[in-house]
Amino acid sequence: MLNALITGATGFVGLRLINHLRQEGFAIRIIGRSAISGVESIFCDFLVDFIPENAFKDIDIVFHLAGIAGVKTVLNDPLKVINVNLIGSYNLAEIASKSKYVKKIIYSSTSEVYGPTAYQLDEDSFTTQGTAYDPRWSYATSKLFAEHIFVAIQRQFGIPVSIGRLFNVYGPRQIGSGAIHEFNKNSINNKPLTIYDDGAQIRAWCYAEDCLNGLLLIAEKGNGIYNIGNPQESLTSIGLSKLILDVTKSKSKIQFKKLNSSDVKVRVPNIEKLKKLGYSPKMDLREGLVQTAKWYKTGKS
Secondary structure (H helix, E strand, C coil), X not given: CCEEEEECCCXXXXXXXXXXXXXXXXXXXXXXXXXXXXXXXXXXXXCCCCCCHHHHCCCCEEEECCCCCCHHHHHHCHHHHHHHHHHHHHHHHHHHHCCCCCCEEEEEEEHHHHCCEXXXXXXXXXXXXXXXXXXXXXXXXXXXXXXXXXXXXXXXXXXXXXXXXXXXXXXXCCCCCCHHHHHHHHHHCCCCEEEECCCCCXXXXXXXXXXXXXXXXXXXXXXXXXXXXXXXXXXXXXXXXXXXXXXXXXXXXXXXXXXCXXXXXXXXXXXXXXXXXXXXXXXXXXXXHHHHXXXXXXXXX
């Protein structure tokens, strides 16, 4: 039996990961500020609590999924974002590096590290960040620097590391301030859907199960950095809002507002490297939105 330690376990990807690993016969341990019934849980705030070294006892693989995302949070509390994503990751990595048990670390990063324009960029492309005076980039910078931390762990201590740069993941159980969550919530309640600027921003949407499959592949076979997403399911913001209105049969109107911060104009991944490990995203956007809307309406997918 293999043993896995998971952070961010109560997130909508983390819960899927736990269910999958359980089915595969893994023993699961989670670490963070929440517990899950039937799962060994260590209560710990990475920022203020000392992470006990025995948290990694007998652990074969670490999945570090914890982090803070969402544009609203990034804009309103950039220091918290930096602390959790950077300092929290460093604290975890430092203790993991001392463990004699850990055989691999998986870190979930973000496509935001590519900057405002990311069209078919591969993993060796330059990462581009904006000025420090633009709070939007505090998130991307914190996640990018955490990548450097885990790569340094691999170089210095020899622990294999795989990093997944996630591209716009969505699906049932997702909460927060992301576009699909906000559009669904408002459309179900027949409230206006807000589009920023002209709505021409392009995103490639990746269903949660497809994201999970990517993470599992890099855990099993990967070494290095991998884009995880679905380039075939790309759409403008205005196109996404209209599709969700159609899926939910909503009477909501679309309203336009000026965005008072920077934005990402296009974000579509190159997944050729991950395809070599056997990755092939399955869920088309419309069906994924049907399943997602069903969960927002009923709490069941």
